Amino acid sequence: MRAAERVSPADVGLTKAEYQRICDTIEREPNAIELGMFGVLWSEHCSYKHSKRLLRRLPSAGARVLQGPGENAGAVDIGDGLAAVMKIESHNHPSAVEPFQGAATGVGGILRDIFAMGARPIALADALCFGDVQHPRTRYLLDGVVGGIAFYGNCVGVPTVAGSVAFNPGYTSNPLVNVLCLGLVPKDRIVRSLASGAGNAVVLVGSATGRDGIAGASFASAELSTEREEERPAVQVGNPFLEKLLIEACLELVGDPDLVAVQDLGAAGLTGAVTEIAAHGDCGIEVDVEQVSRRERGMTSREVMLSESQERMLVIVRRGAESRILRVFKRWGLHSDVIGRMTDDGIVRILQSGTVVAELPAVFLSRGAPEFVPLQPEATPTPDPMLPREEPVRPLPVPQDLGATLLDLLAAPNICSRRPVFEQYDHMVQTNTVAAPGEGATVLRVKGTGRGLVLGLGGNARVCAADPWTGGALAVAEACRNVACAGAEPVALTDCLNFGDPERPDVWKSLEDVVEGMREAALALGVPIISGNVSLYNETMGVAIPPTPIVGALGLLEDVDRHARAGFRHGQTAWLLGPLGGTIACSEYGALRDWEDGAPPPLDLALERRVQACVRDLVAAGVVQSATDVSEGGLAGALAEMALTTGVGVACTDFCASAVASGERVDAVLFGEGPARVVVGSASDRADAVAAAARAWSVPCTRLGATGGDRIEIARILSVSLGDVNERWATSFDHLGDE
Amino acid sequence: MIESRDGLAGVSVRFGVVVFPGSNCERDTLHVLTDVLRQPADLISHESTDLSGYDCVILPGGFAHGDYLRAGAIARFSPVMRAVERLAADGRLVWGICNGFQVLVEAGLLPGAMLQNAGLRFVCRWVHVRVDADDTPYTHSTSSGAVLRMPIAHHEGSYFVSPDQLARLEQRRQIVLRYCDADGAATPSANPNGSISSIAGVCNEARNVFGLMPHPERCAEPILGGVDGRLLFESVLSRTSERHAATDGDSRPRALSAAPGTGVAGG
Structure with missing residues (x-):
């Protein structure tokens, strides 16, 4: 394939209709290089033709x-x-x-x-x-x-x-x-990728171009096959050190009047970058692949144009300023080449030692992919929204020991502490x-x-x-x-x-x-x-x-000092803003109990907006210092997360009572999930302010309890020590999949 | 010189922060020196060969030359390192933070070697360190036994020396900082990277060259959750400006609002 350059439309992922459209528009058949360029640029990854x-x-x-x-x-x-x-x-x-x-x-x-x-x-x-x-x-x-x-x-x-x-x-x-x-x-x-000015220089800076990641955009636009190991050449190798130099060099040039435009080389490599920059600025571009520094001998023009070698940027430089800009790159230890010029004819023209090897209209190449017209979905019976929600096929007894359930939930793969992950990332530099x-x-x-x-x-x-x-x-x-x-x-x-x-x-x-x-x-x-x-x-x-x-x-x-964090502090009152009941369907608790998923809780966007505004107001007013949303793990999960974050416990009253009296399951109240819900911790003497804000925003508001101590307690329903909870929550991630 | 910002204070200590290709904490360090401590400081290119105007040169954190081969192994050959050696020989202050410490070790300006963390992973977290030598230009605003809370962020931070060297370091009191728990005990569980004898920072025999793995520049402002790192910068300021005062009759060092050394809360 490398030598023969004999490529069919199907090889580059083009449909017959797409190929026909290309031939009709350019009034000839595209050659192998051009076909490769269409293949990557008309892939879903680059053209978004489906979306x-x-x-x-x-x-x-x-x-x-x-x-x-x-x-x-x-x-x-x-x-x-x-x-x-x-x-x-x-x-x-x-x-x-x-x-x-x-x-x-x-x-x-x-x-x-x-x-x-x-x-x-x-x-x-x-x-x-x-x-x-x-x-x-x-x-x-x-x-x-x-x-x-x-x-x-x-x-x-x-x-x-x-x-x-x-x-x-x-x-x-x-x-x-x-x-x-x-x-x-x-x-x-x-800086925008809006190039203009015929004669301006096209500069390629950064890594030399190799055979890595040839046509990765097409690879990313197809299903993975079972022979995935053989697709390894389509994956590129990263050099963060080179990227760091590119960042500093490019940022040094920001504001330089001789810097016309910048475009990164990502999917579709050089083909994508030159086409984008020409189509965007409604101009043309002419690039000689011979001028592109390579990592390997014997690369064909097609390979140079389709390579997805990392850490490369395309920079358009005003004519006459080339040597000055190239010196800036050199000072940062970066190699750069003038590989072509901007033109005004709307054509992407690729040369090899002065001979034209590809010549295509930029806008057509960039945006000409026909948009996908969806098939009518087969008629599937849609559930009648007026029918009652699906009840579980089999009964789900309420657990005897809700404290043990909370521990199991906090150790679940989707809930346990992510510290083992984020400690591997430098999250403080800068x-x-x-x-x-x-x-x-x-x-x-x-x-x-x-x-x-x-x-x-x-x-x-x-x-x-x-x-x-x-x-x-x-x-x-x-x-x-x-x-x-x-x-x-x-x-x-x-x-x-x-x-x-x-x-x-x-x-x-x-x-x-x-x-x-x-x-x-x-x-x-x-x-x-x-x-x-x-x-x-x-x-x-x-x-x-x-x-x-x-x-x-x-x-x-507006004021960075005025913000809330997830952890409780001593001496706070804990509140739930938003509805009390949760849904077991589509919840982590449901998954833990191996319960089949039913319909998720409905999302009331107007209520969601009011709850968010209410929390924001309370934080801005300095009433609330602690807040977290109720997501996986439900209300009890949110309380536990807030307690674990700072090691400050919480003692709650029987806030479940009213819900249970009106027919809700206690495990749904504690562990069920649903939108538009936030647990907040307020200064204990600001109860009136919390209630007033909730009233003003028409947001349901439930006083849950008081922070302090080293346990998570909910009346006589549940009581666990923070030490026990932390043991499960903090250590589970490193043992996922063990047993 | 890449960039220069002059201090506002009457008394000034001139700092230089070396920028190797791949350094990434130089701007953070410069921010503390100029915006927090109001001192004159320059970023210095790795190609500079003259550092004679500086009282203290800092080799900042990052990945100099990508840390390819071994952390600091390529950076030690940068042209600026000859000047750094001369500065050290001259008795001026040379301070390596994280990657800068690794470079100083590779350059032979500090004893020992750096290994990969015992856990074989990059570790970014707050740790406690105990001051075991307060008679250095970097720690004399603290006192021996003080516990400081600082962030670490590294992959090759397991400090190693041979048993003989370790004994020599102990004897000459070159071990400046040790990882410890909140109460100051240097326990194995408080050692985040497997460093020998829980060593977090060492100085040379002359005590003017100092390297540490924790990042004092990341804990010099309350908003970032701790200010213990300021104590190290302030030690350098008062020591160096005293020297200035002794030589040119300058005024006493400007009082800086030093925070207490232990357990500064945050997060």
Whole structure:
């Protein structure tokens, strides 16, 4: 293949219809190099041909939005002349094959998206999903992915400050690695990938180009086969040291009048970067592959154009300033080459020693992929919403020892302490981390401003699998709720949509429903979605992952000193804001009891908005210093988390009594899950203020008890010592899958 | 010189912070020196060959030259290291933090060697360290036995010396900091990386070269959850400015609001 260059449309993943469209438009058959270029750029990974239509529905406008979807990353105004730049991206397929390098290069890729905008990356967060903890491969994948993130993030000096690790049998063959990066830049210095000016120089800087990751975008747009080991060459190898030099060199050039545009080389390598930069600026580009420094001898033009070698950036430099800019790179120990010029004819032209080897219209190459038209899903009987909720097939007795149940729940794979993970990440470098992982939502200071930024993540596979609309809406609500618990106003969202094969009607339908749920929640909560990424074909042997939207929320604190953390303090009153009862269906407790999932609890977006506003007000007023949302593990799980975080116990009254009297199960009240719920700790003399805020926002409010001591007690229902709880909670993660 | 910020205080100690390719704590260190302590400080390129204007040169944390081969193994050959050696021989202060400590060990300016952490994983967490020698320019604002709370963040921080060397270090009181529990006991469970004899920081015989694995620059402001790291910077300030005062009749060092040395709460 390397020598013969004899390629068919199917080899590069193009359909017959797509191939015909190419021939019709360029009025000839594309050659092997051109076909390869279409193959990667018209893959789902690059063209979003399956998801574009849906993504347009997501709200992306807002008063603070400086850059919405369409650039390397989105940006919002956070005051003081600063912009926060944010994006989340997946690296699922490479991580399934080679977890360490797959995850490491995922970090590298998202960092380049951020500093391509001129922003200094200030934080990373990652959402990881793995399969059955008992499966022998799960531990290998988990250790590899966490090790890869630590290897890359720690070395480049960007703190990994937040994250989630979820286990669900649906991810056993297809783990998910979604990495979010946040950056800061003076808002008048945002760099865009908008090139212009015929004659300006096209400079390639960073790593030399090798055969690694040839056509990785096409690889990421197909199902994994059983011969995954043979796909290893499609996974790239990361060099975080080189990336660190690239960051510093590129940031030194921000604001330089001779720097016209910057584009990172990610999926589709040089092909993607030159095409994007030409299509974006509505101009043309001419590149000679002979000028590209290589790592290996004998590479063909096609290989150079399709390589996904890491740590490379494309920089457009004003004509005449080339040698000065190249000297800056040299000072940082970076190699750079002038590989071509911008033109004004709208054509991407690839030369090899002066001979044209590919010549294609930039906009067509970039955006010409026909959008996918979904098949009508087969008519499946939809449950009548008026019918009562499904009752469990078999009875579920209320446990005798609810304390023991709480301990088991806190030791569950999805709930136990993540300290063994986040201690492997440098979460303090750059000295902005005010509230670290393990203390609730991460709070970062913005040096020199008095403001703070908060990162929150949301996404719940179990709910998405049961009800994609609710799952999509809940991912947005949860991410915003996490931010609200710190006392911050959510100002921007970024999302990563992880799904199976979109051409399967059930997968398509779930994608549509998830996006609709996210849209409605983002509108209800008034937060724009400024960037995102779609990862499809997450399936193996025809079995897809559960639909998995991961949402990241950026929150803004006007006064960084005024924020709440998850841990209780001594002498507080504990309250529940939001409804008291929870649902066992779709809960961790249900999973623990091996109870079949039914419908998830309904999500009332108006109530969600009011609960979040209420918490925010109480934190801003200084009434509440501790807050965490009720998620996996339910109300008792939230109380335990708050107690474990600081080692301060809590003694509750029988707050379950009224619910139980009205027919609720006590285990559903304690461990059931549901949205729009937050546990807060207030100064004990501010009970009136809590009640008043709850009334003002029409939020149900229940006084739970008082903090202090070294036990978690709920009247005569449950009493466990913090030491015993901590023993299970803190040590379980390192022993997952043992036995 | 890459960047320079002049201090606002009347009395000043001139600090230099070396930037190797791959350093990543140089800006954090500079922030503490200039924004918190209001001292003049420069970032210094790894290619600089003249450090004669500096009272104290800091080798910051990070991954110098990617820590390829071995942490600090390539950085020791940087041109700036010849100047660092001269500065050390001259009796000025040379201070290695985390990766900087690894570089000083590789360069032979401090004894011993660094191994991978006993757990074979990168570890980022708050730890306690006990001051075992308060008669160094870096610790004289504390007192022996004081317990400080500081963050660590490293993968190759297991300090090693041979039994003979260890005895010599003990005898010459070169062991400055030891990992310990909150009560100051250097127990095995309080040792986060398997360092021999729980060593977290050592100095050279002349006591002017000092290296430690914890990050004092990450705990010099209350908002970050602790201020014990300030004590080390303040030790350097008062010691060096006393020397200035002795030589040029300058005023006494500016009083800095030193925080108590133990158990500063946070998180």
